[in-house]
Each structure stands twice: as structure tokens, then as C-alpha cells.
Amino acid sequence: MAKIKGNKSSTRRDIIITKASALFREKGYSASSMRDLAEIVGVEAASLYNHISSKGEILQEICFKIANEFMSNIEKIDSSNISSIEKIEAILRFHVQHMLNHYEDVYVSDREWKHLPDPYLSNYQSQRRAYRQRMGRIIDDGIAKGEIKDIDSSTAVLIMLHAVSGIESWHRSKKKVPGELLEENMLMILIDGMRK
Amino acid sequence: MAKIKGNKSSTRRDIIITKASALFREKGYSASSMRDLAEIVGVEAASLYNHISSKGEILQEICFKIANEFMSNIEKIDSSNISSIEKIEAILRFHVQHMLNHYEDVYVSDREWKHLPDPYLSNYQSQRRAYRQRMGRIIDDGIAKGEIKDIDSSTAVLIMLHAVSGIESWHRSKKKVPGELLEENMLMILIDGMRK
DNA sequence: AAAAAACACTAACACTTGTTAGCTTTATTG
């Protein structure tokens, strides 16, 4: 008989990781204790270990899920047949939308990756580096083709990525501009700033 | 007889706070222990308390020193007699230069203020809010005068401030573009992105 | 040289941390 529920990922585990993400975002990874997390999940701290094997594993899961999503996105976009500046625009839109819709995960993986346990830390760092280099190459291409101003591409990458991560404070502010408007404003400023 | 050394701030205390700044930047406030700090200073943990009264006080000192510097800078610039876009440019240059020259302090006050002990936390938050509002008003003025594109000013503020804080990753990267070039590139992208 | 101030040390405190062991309860399967 066909099972209706998926056989692989236990839902309970996913709940824990989701709640951990919110907790880590709010208090930071190091200041969040397993007892804090347990209370939010509604369980004793020791019970968490029936679903995960360590605190670090939770962080690792969050970080690499996000890293993979961004990585496969940039690959898809970069191999498509559009201009450099359109590529950058598409990448930025993906960043903005991800930051709007998966706020907690993106924020945590951006801010707390330093605390990844050791085999994963260096792995994560090189993925990060690869991602930036890839963006940098797209920009350099755009400069070579005259679509983009003659700027230092690594500086441009740095501006783009950090500007987007500023959506963090948008989430916390009371009177929020609607998400679509935020996206259009961001794109307008950043793309116009680069365009020749 | 006139004392040569200043009578107020003991040098030892300043050393501790400076080293704490570097430590907090590297590992984060919560993951930094007083024993870590003591070892860097070259002293036992308990000895630190001859110069400071708590871990939180160190953070507080770092955060408010930086906040005051930015606050008095924006006041000076805002009351000067230049165009709105020139004001924004001047503010941005101050941010970039501060990030280049007082990296650790700025980074810590930007990233770790959440952990401020409680009377100070809300104080810091309202200073932060005031600062952003002030920048927002300058931009709105610029829009009204036709110097700046018709954008949502709070989004623009958010982009500016976070883009600058991206200099964090410039500091860590191997092959650094020179600081002046970084500054010019940043200004070019951001100001051109806003200018009408 | 005496007195005072500044600074460091050792020992210990009360508490929090992540995690394990062992056992019991609930849910799923045959």
C-alpha cells in the first residue's frame, strides 16, 4: 500500500530546525541554549536528541540548505542566455525574494556561519567564496561588454550582497513598505548604480 | 606640578576594551568568555574586574562610543550648507572611512548590540532609529528638491548602511583593493544609483 | 622610607552549557 506521508524526513525534525532558525536569528547561535529551543518546541532538552545529534548539526543544516539554494540558482541563471546586467538583476531578485520569504534561514546562515563545527566551516567558506567569485565574473563580463561601469567587481559584489541582507531591518520595522516596492527600489538603486 | 599622563582614563582599561573589541569581532560577544579575553590581555580573568565592572559594560562602551561618533558627525553634516546629495555623500564617506580605520569597533557595535544589558539596549535602539530617520529625512529633502530619484527613503537608507558594513568582508579577503579605490567605487555605485 | 593606590593572583561561588544513559509512554505495524 502506498504510504501517504513521506518516508524520509520526519516532520518533527523539521519543526525543530525551523524553530531553531527563528531562535538563532533572534538571540544568535551562541546565546541560544538547547533548553531555550526545547521550551519553544514544547519538550525537554534531552528529547531533542532523538531527532538531531548536536546543536552544531542544526546550524549546519540551516546553512547548507540555504547555500545550496543560492548556488543552484546562480548556476541556472549564469548558464542562461541573457545579458550580464540581466543576470545580475535576476540574481538580486532571487536574493531579495529569498530574504523576504525565508528570512530566518537566510539571516542565520549569513550571520552565524562562523559557529559551524569544524569540517563544515571551511567547506561553507569555500562555497561562499565560490559564489562571490561567480558573481564577480559576471560583473567583469558586463564591464568587458560595456554594459557595466568600470568598477572593481569585488567591491560591487560586496555592496550587492550586503545591501540585500539589510532587509533584516526591514523585517523588524513597524511601518513596512510592501515587499514588491522594496524589491523595485533596491533593484533600481543597485542596477542603476552599476549600469554604464 | 603638571601631570603629564591624563588623569582620567587609565590606559590599562583602554587596552582591555580594545582587545575585547577584536575578540568580540572574531568570535561574537556571546561566544567570547572573560577567560578568553584575560588570556589575550595576558592576565587572569578575575584581574579584569579591577578595570571594568562587567562583561556587558565593555560592550556598552564600544557601542556607545561608535554611536556618538556617528551621531555627532551626522549633525555636523546635516547642519552644513550643501545639497542633499552632497550630504549623503559626506555621510557615506564617513561611514566608509570609519569602517576602514576603526573596523573592529564599528563591526561589533553593528553586529552585537543585541546583547547589550538592558537599560542600554533600548537606549541604543532609539539612537539607531533616530540616526536612520535623520538620513531618511535628508533623502526625502533631496527627492523634494529633485536631486534624488523618487525612491522610498527608508529602503535607500537601509541599502546605504548595510552596503557599507560589507567592508567587513573586504577586511578579511586576501587580495584587497586599496582603501581609497574601495571608497570611490562604493560612492560611485551608491550615489549614482540614487541621483536623478 | 612610609603610605596609598593600582593591579595582579588564587580560590571559590552559583549557575548554565551541551550531551548521555536509562526508562517509560505513545504511536505504528504485522
Next chain:
DNA sequence: CAATAAAGCTAACAAGTGTTAGTGTTTTTT
């Protein structure tokens, strides 16, 4: 219904946390 698996609980561990008390040592001032 019996058996198995999944998920919870209590208790406890070893190590690390910020901080205090009390004492000794070095430096500065008189």
C-alpha cells in the same frame, strides 16, 4: 492484540560561565 519503533521523560555528567572575596605585590605619591 502483540511487537516494534518513535518520541518523550528524569537525572545526571563534566566542563565552562560571569563574578566576588580576600590577599599579596608592584607602582606611585608624599
